[in-house]
């Protein structure tokens with residue numbers, strides 16, 4: 083039997099995400115809670131939320147609009163069952179022209195800078211697998227809640243013959259420390275939900291999206307009495323070192339990406355990896 087309290091809690095979690103807010107892209111759905119001002123942003127690029135230039139651009143525009151429209155917080159999630167994001171769209175990196183590769187990488191950098199530095203409180207509601215770029219999105223939020231124990235998360239780039247760029251690595255170091263990051267990245271480890279919880283890569287593991295929304299509410303509640311400016315500046319200082327590296331080294335980072343990704347053996351490896359995914 084449902085108690086009155088359970089009913090009230092359930093209603094308060096489910097009902098308020100009613101007001102839609104146009105992201106301007108069919109790939110990103112945004113619902114704003116008209117009572118709290120918290121936005122739930124859901125990626126919806128079938129089949130696996132591969133982060134291509136279009137989706138990255140749409141996410142970036144969404145983050146900008148939410149800030150401009152004074153949202154009070156953001157939950158970043160997915161509308162695709164069992165997939166948070168499969169990471170960077172490998173087809174964008176395979177056989178790409180230098181112009182397209184540059185545009186792709188610059189869009190990724192801008193999206194990350196915006197997400198990582200937003201003054202909004204951010205929660206990753208990880209309702210599916212989150213390898214590589216998917217893990218980066220989740221790690222760039224302030225709080226991570228995974229729904230269900232069957233998913234994996236991690237930076238598995240070395241398994242594809244790639245390396246995670248310095249700012250991906252630094253983002254992970256800031257969460258689980260250098261020792262665990264080195265172990266995980268050199269082996270391309272994808273953590274199970276339980277392992278991720280144990281190591282602190284996720285903050286909570288819950289059984290349902292309803293519970294994840296309740297955890298997010300609780301997280302946002304921490305800042306109810308904290309002035310936004312003080313909160314935002316504090317977040318800035320804590321994140322400054324990781325962020326500043328990319329802000330100061332964008333061109334260098336793009337060159338490293340372009341030079342490495344176009345190496346014949348790297349392209350060959352990406353082609354084989356894509357084929358292996360398609361054969362499954």
Ligand SMILES: CC/C=C\C/C=C\C/C=C\C/C=C/C(=O)SCCNC(=O)CCNC(=O)[C@H](O)C(C)(C)COP(=O)(O)OP(=O)(O)OC[C@H]1O[C@@H](n2cnc3c(N)ncnc32)[C@H](O)[C@@H]1OP(=O)(O)O
Pocket residue numbers: 129130132165167168169170171172173211213214215216238239242243244245246247338339342343348356359360361362
């Ligand atoms: C030497 C150094 C070189 C460069 C260094 C410089 C910079 C570093 C550069 C890049 C950093 C890279 C970051 C990344 O994010 S790379 C992406 C890594 N992602 C993965 O390894 C995940 C791969 N996907 C999966 O494991 C599974 O798809 C997943 C568990 C997510 C879902 O499984 P499911 O069974 O539900 O779906 P599938 O049947 O596997 O896939 C459906 C469909 O989607 C295609 N697919 C999957 N993932 C990707 C992807 N990341 N990009 C593009 N396409 C993808 C898959 O091929 C299927 O296609 P189709 O058969 O045509 O439907």
